[in-house]
Amino acid sequence: MSPRTVTLLGWAVLAAVAIALEVLAHRSTSRLVGAGRLLSQVADRPAGKVALLLGWAWLGWHLFVR
Amino acid sequence: MHPAGASPPAARHSLVARVALAATATAVLAGVGTAIAATRTFTWPAEVLTGGVEIAVALAAALGAVAHRRRHDPTRRTALDGRSLVVWSAVVALVVAWELSALFGGVRHLHPTLSSLVDTAFRVDAAKAAGAALWLALGSWLALR
Numbered sequence: 177m178s179p180r181t182v183t184l185l186g187w188a189v190l191a192a193v194a195i196a197l198e199v200l201a202h203r204s205t206s207r208l209v210g211a212g213r214l215l216s217q218v219a220d221r222p223a224g225k226v227a228l229l230l231g232w233a234w235l236g237w238h239l240f241v242r
Numbered sequence: 243m244h245p246a247g248a249s250p251p252a253a254r255h256s257l258v259a260r261v262a263l264a265a266t267a268t269a270v271l272a273g274v275g276t277a278i279a280a281t282r283t284f285t286w287p288a289e290v291l292t293g294g295v296e297i298a299v300a301l302a303a304a305l306g307a308v309a310h311r312r313r314h315d316p317t318r319r320t321a322l323d324g325r326s327l328v329v330w331s332a333v334v335a336l337v338v339a340w341e342l343s344a345l346f347g348g349v350r351h352l353h354p355t356l357s358s359l360v361d362t363a364f365r366v367d368a369a370k371a372a373g374a375a376l377w378l379a380l381g382s383w384l385a386l387r
Contacts, residue, residue, distance in 0.1 A: 179348075183340075183352070183353050187340070187359070194333055197333065201326070208323075211330055214330055225384065229299070229300065236381070239364070240283065240374060241283060241292050
């Protein structure tokens, strides 16, 4: 198996884990909250909101400028 | 009085306002997404456009924070779910670890990072426009909530 395949497989596994957690979180009996609701809870705090906005700004700059 | 089944004028007005707001938001997202997709990385138009969007969102967040402070009691915010925070932080830590191992793993083609995968997808203008619109939607949601 080539290094590229291994790396891509790793990304696929991580994506599958995230999707599985999100699905699990949406079950009525789940004690886990989804990523969106957790982000919402973090953004409810001023420091959390500033941190998320800084991360968002960095992401945009990284993807569309540099 | 309103006939049975007919919505009162206030409800109708509210629906029209919501539809107009959604249409405007969609048009702005599509317009900004298309404009960003038309720029190329490492150029001044990309810097001006992306930086301008970031400044606008930061201003909206600052104005929203002032208005929010006037209207709401800061002690009444939703509780942070500790268990979920740990689980999702572990996922983020795994993503960061895998990204770093790819970044320092050698030849980029053999060890693609998330950025290099996204860059490949963004060679298609429609994908880049959709990505930019999604990015702006996320920033707007953060700023206006």
